[in-house]
Amino acid sequence: MITYDLELGWRADEEANERMTEAFGNLVYEREKGVxxxxxxxxxxxxxxxxxxxxxxxxxxxxxxxxxxxxxxxxxxxxxxxxxxxxxxxxxxxxxxxxxxxxxxxxxxxxxxxxxxxxxxxxxxxxxxxxxxxxxxxxxxxxxxxxxxxxxxxxxxxxxxxxxxxxxxxxxxxxxxxxxxxxxxxxxxxxxxxxxxxxxxxxxxDTCTLLAGAASMVERFFDAQEEHLLIKAAFIAKNWETYRMNVLFAYATCLEDFAKWYVQLWGESLGKIDRCGNRVGPTPAGHIGSVDQHSFLQLVMQGPRDKSVTFLKVERFEKDLEIPDIRLEHIQKSDFVNGHTFNELINAECDATRRSVMKEGVPVDSITLDRIDEANIGELILYYELLTSLTGAMLHIDTYDQPGVELGKRILVKTFQKGPNG
Structure with missing residues (x-):
């Protein structure tokens, strides 16, 4: 099971509601017509x-x-x-x-x-x-x-x-x-x-269960049961010029490659020129908690107010490891976690970081997996794909092309065609 919490400090106005209705209709059309x-x-x-x-x-x-x-x-x-x-x-x-x-x-x-x-x-x-x-x-x-x-x-x-x-x-x-x-x-x-x-x-x-988790998300979304997706996409599309970067803080080492997948999906889909000729698209950034709390978090807290943050958290890691109740001379400051599990520590760090970021006025949303399994992964994949399509529809761009990467390919071909003497 996955829970989604929006703590963006933002309410959709009439224009945003119209965008949500239009975008949902666009995705229904894309599905029915095979776009x-x-x-x-x-x-x-x-x-x-x-x-x-x-x-x-x-x-x-x-x-x-x-x-x-x-x-x-x-x-x-x-x-x-x-x-x-x-x-x-x-x-x-x-x-x-x-x-x-x-x-x-x-x-x-x-x-x-x-x-x-x-x-x-x-x-x-x-x-x-x-x-x-x-x-x-x-x-x-x-x-x-x-x-x-x-x-x-x-x-x-x-x-x-x-x-x-x-x-x-x-x-x-x-x-x-x-x-x-x-x-x-x-x-x-x-x-x-x-x-x-x-x-x-x-x-x-078990790819059958992976697909089943994804299928469940698709079905619920098109049955209009996942409104949080529309609200989040509307927030991003309406406010991307203010919050130019969407930061994914994933609190599990095994989510690092998922964060890289998200960066490609988001960047290649949403960095476009819209139908009015404007360059649009929020920049994705993928980080791992709590490692990157000791680096990138400082920029989020006191740097430019141009970021929104998504916290991705795992409730139960399914493997237990307790922090030993050992008192080490001169470094007792960390003893407050003695006897607790690392599962408790990493999730407490996630919650504390989320609350601190919110206090700085940074828009936040949270995704909590009860555990990492095939069904949850399938749902999470579809969540991000649907969110990307919705945001693209609201930005009035073609989410599925990538003309910006073609120029480099053409230059590469010409470079090798010129031969060793240029």
Whole structure:
């Protein structure tokens, strides 16, 4: 179960109420007309789970694997990486997931050194099928591990891409297993498509329950039972020029990759030029409590009043560790927590920080998970995707394109086309 508390110190006026009504209608239209396909993934992807489980149970190569190597970047890796990080402690027997994302030669070679080809399954993921970082790392994998694409080695490669993409044609040519991504699902909204469901299912996670949690949120939202989402989106859209940064403070180490996923989802979706030609979009920032209370919190408390803060908290960590009742000479100031659990400490820090931030007049909202499990993670993913779509609708932008990242890609191509002499 997840609870959502809005403590924004703001009430919707008539204009904001009109924005909420219009935005909700926009999302209903997007769902009915197939403008954005992520609304249907919690139901549609159940078939992928069944197919992957059947395929894996009959495939000797997969049965001998202990490592799932994901070759992808951005939306092709961040979602699955976030779910893996959050659930890993609950699945000690799950296959290891290793992510090859960044074309950093040191990072790539260090990870290569931990991979045994005979015990690994390689998933190359690219919606377009031409992502330069992903394809370059894929080539390095083929070369380093001497993978014979026309021999038995192709059994340890799976591609996930758009139907008809260059990568799709490549795997068809070699007879390599492939799963497709719906054309109307963008990369950053794709975690519950084959992009995330295939690797997570192969790793051994309960992806059916993950999808069920997401499906429940979709159903409740379109049944008009999640008004807090509309209110929060309206606050952000109406006040983003005042509160230019939305800070996610997540109070669990395993939520760090989720915070990175949120930053990509938010930044790539909402940083746009609106229909009137204005540059819009609140800046996302993801931080981990209580670690970043000792750094970024100072900026929130006494820096510019241009931030809103979301506190993401876990009620029960499911593992108990007590702070020993030990008195150490000269450092007794910390003894007030002796005998309490670390679960109590981190959540008390979250609550104390939230109250202190509110006293400074910073708009705050809280998301509390009763525990970290598959259903809650699925709901949380859909919560942020729906919030992003609502905010985009209220900002009058196209939430699902990303024209701002294309220029750098074109410059990169021209750089290499010029050759060594420029």
């Amino acid at each position: 954005a396909g992520y609304y249907n993934l919690p139901e549609d992807s159940k078939l992928i789970v069944s197919e992957v489980q059947a395929f894996a149970s009959s495939n000797e190569v997969i049965q001998k694997c202990d490592t799932i190597v994901v070759i992808g970047i951005g939306g092709s890796s961040l979602g699955a990486k976030a779910v893996d990080s959050m659930l890993r402690h609950r699945y000690p027997g799950a296959r290891r997931m290793l992510f090859l994302e960044n074309p950093d030669p040191v990072d790539i070679l260090e990870k290569f050194a931990t991979i045994t080809k005979e015990r690994s399954l390689f998933l190359v993921i690219s919606k377009s099928g031409t992502t330069v970082e992903t394809m370059s790392i894929f080539k390095a994998v083929i070369d380093h591990f001497h993978i014979d694409l026309d021999g038995d080695d192709k059994e340890r490669i799976i591609a996930i891409t758009d139907e008809g993409s260059a990568l799709c044609h490549f795997v068809d040519h070699h007879g390599i297993k492939a799963y497709t991504i719906p054309h109307n699902v963008g990369g950053r909204f794709s975690v519950l498509s084959s992009v995330g469901i295939v690797p997570l299912t192969l790793a051994g996670y």
